[in-house]
Amino acid sequence: MKFSKLYTKTRKTISxxxxxxxxxxxxxxxxxxxxxxAYTYLPLGxxxxxxxxxxxxxxxxxxxxxxxxxxxxxxxxxxKTGRLDTVDVLGQVTAAxxxxxxxxxxxxxxxxxxxxxxxxxxxxxVTSYKDLPCGYYQIQTKFRNEPRAKSGLLRCREFRMKDLYxxxxxEEDLKKYYEQSKDAYWSMYEALGIKNDTFIVKxxxxxxxxxxxxxxxxxxxxxxxxxxxxxxxxxxxxxEVAPDGAEKSGEYEIFKxxxxxxxxxLNTKFSDAFDFTYKAEDGTNKKVYMGCYGVGxxxxxxxxxxxxxxxxxxxxxxxxxxxKVHLVGLDLHDAEISAKVENVFATLQKHFPxxxxxxxxTEARAGEKFADADLVGCPLRVVVSRxxxxxxxxxxxxxxxxxxxxxxxxxxxxxx
Amino acid sequence: MKFSKLYTKTRKTISxxxxxxxxxxxxxxxxxxxxxxAYTYLPLGxxxxxxxxxxxxxxxxxxxxxxxxxxxxxxxxxxKTGRLDTVDVLGQVTAAxxxxxxxxxxxxxxxxxxxxxxxxxxxxxVTSYKDLPCGYYQIQTKFRNEPRAKSGLLRCREFRMKDLYxxxxxEEDLKKYYEQSKDAYWSMYEALGIKNDTFIVKxxxxxxxxxxxxxxxxxxxxxxxxxxxxxxxxxxxxxEVAPDGAEKSGEYEIFKxxxxxxxxxLNTKFSDAFDFTYKAEDGTNKKVYMGCYGVGxxxxxxxxxxxxxxxxxxxxxxxxxxxKVHLVGLDLHDAEISAKVENVFATLQKHFPxxxxxxxxTEARAGEKFADADLVGCPLRVVVSRxxxxxxxxxxxxxxxxxxxxxxxxxxxxxx
Numbered sequence: 001m002k003f004s005k006l007y008t009k010t011r012k013t014i015s016x017x018x019x020x021x022x023x024x025x026x027x028x029x030x031x032x033x034x035x036x037x038a039y040t041y042l043p044l045g046x047x048x049x050x051x052x053x054x055x056x057x058x059x060x061x062x063x064x065x066x067x068x069x070x071x072x073x074x075x076x077x078x079x080k081t082g083r084l085d086t087v088d089v090l091g092q093v094t095a096a097x098x099x100x101x102x103x104x105x106x107x108x109x110x111x112x113x114x115x116x117x118x119x120x121x122x123x124x125x126v127t128s129y130k131d132l133p134c135g136y137y138q139i140q141t142k143f144r145n146e147p148r149a150k151s152g153l154l155r156c157r158e159f160r161m162k163d164l165y166x167x168x169x170x171e172e173d174l175k176k177y178y179e180q181s182k183d184a185y186w187s188m189y190e191a192l193g194i195k196n197d198t199f200i201v202k203x204x205x206x207x208x209x210x211x212x213x214x215x216x217x218x219x220x221x222x223x224x225x226x227x228x229x230x231x232x233x234x235x236x237x238x239x240e241v242a243p244d245g246a247e248k249s250g251e252y253e254i255f256k257x258x259x260x261x262x263x264x265x266l267n268t269k270f271s272d273a274f275d276f277t278y279k280a281e282d283g284t285n286k287k288v289y290m291g292c293y294g295v296g297x298x299x300x301x302x303x304x305x306x307x308x309x310x311x312x313x314x315x316x317x318x319x320x321x322x323x324k325v326h327l328v329g330l331d332l333h334d335a336e337i338s339a340k341v342e343n344v345f346a347t348l349q350k351h352f353p354x355x356x357x358x359x360x361x362t363e364a365r366a367g368e369k370f371a372d373a374d375l376v377g378c379p380l381r382v383v384v385s386r387x388x389x390x391x392x393x394x395x396x397x398x399x400x401x402x403x404x405x406x407x408x409x410x411x412x413x414x415x416x
Numbered sequence: 417m418k419f420s421k422l423y424t425k426t427r428k429t430i431s432x433x434x435x436x437x438x439x440x441x442x443x444x445x446x447x448x449x450x451x452x453x454a455y456t457y458l459p460l461g462x463x464x465x466x467x468x469x470x471x472x473x474x475x476x477x478x479x480x481x482x483x484x485x486x487x488x489x490x491x492x493x494x495x496k497t498g499r500l501d502t503v504d505v506l507g508q509v510t511a512a513x514x515x516x517x518x519x520x521x522x523x524x525x526x527x528x529x530x531x532x533x534x535x536x537x538x539x540x541x542v543t544s545y546k547d548l549p550c551g552y553y554q555i556q557t558k559f560r561n562e563p564r565a566k567s568g569l570l571r572c573r574e575f576r577m578k579d580l581y582x583x584x585x586x587e588e589d590l591k592k593y594y595e596q597s598k599d600a601y602w603s604m605y606e607a608l609g610i611k612n613d614t615f616i617v618k619x620x621x622x623x624x625x626x627x628x629x630x631x632x633x634x635x636x637x638x639x640x641x642x643x644x645x646x647x648x649x650x651x652x653x654x655x656e657v658a659p660d661g662a663e664k665s666g667e668y669e670i671f672k673x674x675x676x677x678x679x680x681x682l683n684t685k686f687s688d689a690f691d692f693t694y695k696a697e698d699g700t701n702k703k704v705y706m707g708c709y710g711v712g713x714x715x716x717x718x719x720x721x722x723x724x725x726x727x728x729x730x731x732x733x734x735x736x737x738x739x740k741v742h743l744v745g746l747d748l749h750d751a752e753i754s755a756k757v758e759n760v761f762a763t764l765q766k767h768f769p770x771x772x773x774x775x776x777x778t779e780a781r782a783g784e785k786f787a788d789a790d791l792v793g794c795p796l797r798v799v800v801s802r803x804x805x806x807x808x809x810x811x812x813x814x815x816x817x818x819x820x821x822x823x824x825x826x827x828x829x830x831x832x
Contacts, residue, residue: 007481007550008541032537035524038486040537046484065423068462070454070574071487072507072526072559088515091488093526095561096508097501103563108451110488110509110526121448121456125424134423141557143488145511147519158486 021305022152037149037157059188064135077116089144137164153302160298168289193317201236217257266290314377323357326378330385351415437721438568453565453573475604480551493532505560553580569718576714584705609733617652633673682706730793740771742794746801767831
């Protein structure tokens with residue numbers, strides 16, 4: 001991809017500097033703010049989001065099948081679970097004007113979560129113990145009527161999310177699957193390149209279960225959550241369920257973190273509401289047990305920027321970087337150099353298919369191009385200029401010094 | 417993929433038989449109805465939708481860059497264009513209950529189309545004639561406050577759509593790009609396998625332009641639109657703009673069709689509303705010209721079923737079939753046969769990666785499995801049973817007779 005074909009630009013000044021991730025992602029041309037808590041994903045940003053979601057998808061396929069539910073659903077489903085009047089981030093959809101109202105005066109829920117849709121769906125296909133366990137997930141745009149939309153992609157009104165729901169013959173089977181889901185999550189964080197600083201943290205089970213639910217928290221200095229980690233056992237708690245006096249006991253390491261996933265035993269809360277039973281092996285009808293498993297995919301994009309950046313810009317983990325190689329062409333007014341850079345671009349594209357971004361701007365100065373490469377944050381910067389002669393100048397985003405080498409050497413060293 | 421891992425089932429009876437596509441897609445386990453005009457895409461349906469959208473994406477990349485805009489946007493944007501009170505399918509999002517209202521009493525538009533978002537977005541990046549032309553598109557879930565949601569995936573409240581918007585220095589440049597967009601559309605329909613029966617049809621330009629807009633219409637007996645095709649010139653008109661007396665003149669072939677795309681010269685309607693100008697080569701500020709280009713991707717899925725089916729089920733074009741090969745295993749209670757079928761499955765998966773669905777149900781009868789293979793509609797059915805000995809029995813979905821051949825022969829004949 002060429003810079004000139006992105007149809008976006010990096011920006012010097014921005015109006016939304018509510019957080020490091022919003023500031024850097026907007027400056028670097030990954031997202032554009034439409035209103036508080038709602039962003040357009042620009043070509044670079046959409047590539048990162050897609051890479052994150054494809055990793056999530058791949059790992060979730062181990063424990064479920066992918067579906068896509070509607071976002072706008074009947075209010076009756078939410079009345080059935082008693083959540084229509086209690087969920088304080090719930091939005092509704094109605095006609096926007098008199099002309100629309102005259103045609104359709106309906107009132108719908110715009111879903112922040114999908115237990116109300118997946119439970120009656122599973123009920124259509126699960127009748128016997130032979131149909132269990134099963135898991136369905138989707139990766140979808142969701143809406144929360146968020147009062148304090150802030151912190152860029154960390155707390156949005158509209159956001160992207162993976163939500164998986166599992167169904168079981170018993171609490172025991174749910175618990176077994178719940179442990180498998182942890183494995184799938186760890187594998188996902190490993191593939192995303194953020195496993196090492198991620199902690200599994202006990203949290204409240206709410207009114208669903210007396211057991212804990214679990215959050216996956218990435219250690220980040222600017223995080224909005226606090227993790228209490230028992231120094232001896234490694235057991236982690238969030239603030240809500242941390243042992244009394246943990247703060248002053250000296251037994252806990254306390255640090256800031258961002259939530260990047262959560263898993264929740266729902267037990268029979270929703271199968272009770274929808275009277276969802278299955279025919280057991282002994283011929284009796286039994287209640288289905290459920291669990292739910294969330295990951296905010298757009299949120300992970302924001303959290304990564306909070307964690308991986310320096311004063312010059314973003315430093316993407318290679319797994320989700322918009323492009324692996326950022327080719328900077330200098331002296332492009334010179335036809336000979338320009339032809340040479342185009343050749344380098346063609347060679348790189350062959351060895352890094354669809355993974356090269358080429359700064360082909362003729363009018364931008366060298367300093368501007370270097371600054372933009374650091375801002376955008378791809379793992380490898382390759383510079384070709386009059387000065388580089390028959391070599392290329394290579395710098396990793398997370399290192400300070402550039403190295404001069406032949407193009408062949410670069411390819412053999414960094415392509416897979 | 418194994419049938420037993422889809423976590424869905426084919427159904428004998430269904431409640432939504434509003435149309436052929438709804439009936440067959442629900443019976444075959446591609447979609448599930450949540451309410452009138454809103455469906456969950458089940459694993460088979462999501463695969464078809466993704467295949468359609470990937471083809472659309474690939475062809476649109478030739479004329480634009482992909483972005484993703486929020487669905488829920490500020491009402492102010494729609495006030496600015498004067499459409500907040502006039503668009504009769506417009507929905508709004510507000511707090512769903514008192515608890516939500518207390519936290520955030522905001523009112524937003526849920527977008528059926530995105531001129532109100534893309535115009536101010538392009539305005540941020542386009543300042544000079546050097547930045548033009550450019551095109552942005554997205555593939556997104558959209559909402560229309562549809563009064564008569566009906567006909568399955570053909571007229572939904574919530575649906576999937578590709579919408580592309582282009583920006584130009586002049587009406588002349590818009591017209592040039594508009595012709596390029598037609599080429600991209602034809603290439604898209606060709607890749608989808610539906611080009612031969614698609615017609616480009618003149619339609620009203622509404623209040624945007626005195627020129628025509630254009631619809632792409634697929635000839636379908638159950639179509640809701642009527643096309644007037646001039647027998648001599650091949651020129652097509654929709655009902656709204658057909659020449660007076662066309663019906664009785666004998667000069668027109670008249671047939672039913674389903675719209676599967678539309679392109680529209682917007683001219684300066686939206687750049688006027690947002691005062692979107694660019695600095696021209698002569699230093700003056702000039703108005704930006706715009707076009708928009710739509711494709712209902714979920715609608716195409718429905719239209720394909722309307723067109724390609726028989727009394728037994730769906731007949732998918734190979735380009736978008738959920739799987740290329742449908743492997744039916746019979747006599748699976750017999751351990752020897754069961755092992756043999758698993759081997760065939762493994763071989764097929766090697767040669768048709770991720771393109772084999774295996775009916776591994778032990779309890780379903782042969783007739784049931786054959787009926788389901790016809791219902792689901794994959795292009796190639798392969799049967800392995802006690803009777804087939806060291807061969808496999810092969811039947812194309814669109815042919816009546818099966819052929820017996822070795823597995824090697826099947827692979828060499830049908831894998832790419």
